[in-house]
Amino acid sequence: MSADNTDHSARGSAPWGQSPQSPPAERAEKAFTELHGHAPEGVWSAPGRVNLIGEHTDYNNGYVLPFALPHRTAVAAQRREDGLLTVASLGDDGQFQQAEPVRVADLRPGSPRGWAAYPAGVAWVLAAEGVPVTGADLVISGTVPTGAGLSSSHALECATALALLGLAGIDPDQPGGPGRPRIARWVQRCENEFVGAPTGLLDQTASLCCVRGHVLFLDVRSGESEQVPFDAEAAGLEVLVIDTRAKHALVESAYGDRRRGCEQAARLLGLPSLRELEPAGLAGALDRLPEPLRPLVRHVVTENQRVLSTVDKLRSGRLDEIGGELTASHASLRDDYQVSCLELDVAVEAALAAGALGARMVGGGFGGSAIALVRAGQRAEVERAVTAAYARHELTAPRLFVAVPSPGAGRD
Known part of the structure; x- marks a missing residue:
């Protein structure tokens, strides 16, 4: 769970209940090509979440029951070899907001601040965990509503984590991969240590692990989870x-x-x-x-x-x-x-x-x-x-x- 209801408008969230004319992944890919002059190596995305029930229980090692929203944040990414991290966000007006480039080796908790702290913090944690983050160009586009308590920050962080892992040739779901529960803890570390937010494990686990048509029953203490069917439409x-x-x-x-x-x-x-x-x-x-x-x-x-x-x-x-x-x-x-x-x-x-x-x-x-x-x-x-x-x-x-x-x- 996150305490964050702040409006992170630099992340390019669409107006409420609406989507841009194309999906976030497509928008991010096109924006990357426009900004950098070539297509990205790949695009990764992550959803916001709604917690059906189980509030303020995650940091008490309790039970939670979230599901993923259809609204997503996408990150188009290209590997660099010079250790530099560049981040840009595409707004709904089609304008870019670009953070100051920073070397991965120079990242420290509290710097950079603002919206760029979220992708930068993920890079910092992955590097500390031994992932070869040699630098990257990232372009962000999303439809997760900001400032609404629906985990827009965690959607950005989770998409960034998968993107940087993908650029390093690491598939979290393959044998030998870190696995999504472990990535969720890395994202939590980003929030706690780099951004400075005392969040639990609910939001990032939901964004990474939820599946269509189900709520995720998570026992935070044991890490055990169950996908529970949730077909509201069938129930009227x-x-x-x-x-x-x-x-x-x-x-x-x-x-x-x-x-x-x-x-x-x-x-x-x-x-x-x-x-x-x-x-x-x-x-x-x-x-x-x-x-x-x-x-x-x-x-x-x-x-x-x-x-x-x-x-x-x-x-x-x-x-x-x-x-x-x-x-x-x-x-x-x-x-x-x-x-x-x-x-x-x-x-x-x-x-x-x-x-x-x-x-x-x-x-x-x-x-x-x-x-x-x-x-x-x-x-x-x-x-x-x-x-x-x-x-x-x-x-x-x-x-x-x-x-x-x-x-x-x-x-x-």
Whole structure:
């Protein structure tokens, strides 16, 4: 999970719910050719993600249940032999934004900053892990909505990781390759150590490992995963994403505060992580903790149980019964973890009042997006209700689209 709701517009994200006239990979390839005068060696892309349920559990070694969005970020790449890394991003207006070229050997955490830190940080981590990064020209184009809490930064990092590995002749899925779970940890290291964001493993694992038509049930502690079928269309349902278009200043500091609070609680309880705390022992554990830490612990333990309950229902084809878990998750995030905000609460409450089967905020909180599980025939009604509720509260109109579980990262 990422705390990042920042608008990284330099990454070339398309307007909400829309795509450029051609797919991101095609746009990136054409842009590379225009900028460098020849075609790239290859193009790799990675998706954003929606987390169906399991929020703020990944950095507590818990359970998560994300799926990949159809929106992708593509990286067209060409190997260099002089150790230089160049990065350019194609905007929706067709204009390039180019970062200052930098030598891979000179990369250090905190430099460069801004949007270029994400691909540069990936190069830094891969080089540190022994991957022969001899330099590269990268050109980026994408449709992952930025600033919406849907992991645009991780889509960029995962696409960059596969591109640099591909240029080095390394296929992550072949025998002897690093494997996608290991690459996800490399991307996490990029976020934690180079960019300086204390993220868990949810976002990068989803971008790299999700498959079409499924949600990814991931046990972060063990690394074990299961692709669980999720065919909303067959059930007459849709997952509606509601971008609140809100970002509050507390997001990054509050995210770190809550993670540190969870770690402190685990230490006080003598546990490696809050994952080890079973529901049966929750009440007794809360009695042993200072009051400020109790709600954090209660959320993590109950959220893990909600993930397990959701997975159980999906395995038995009861997709239309998971709404209660989604709504309970939002209540816990709002009341115990205290990471919601007016815009998220208005979206969830309006969707539920209009007939949604369940709804909740997704991502780090304090803005970003919410999701609502709706019957296909009621989606327009729910959209109208949410938009009207925003108008009544004098909030900026939300942006909405339907999310469908899509393929993970790969070469285009």
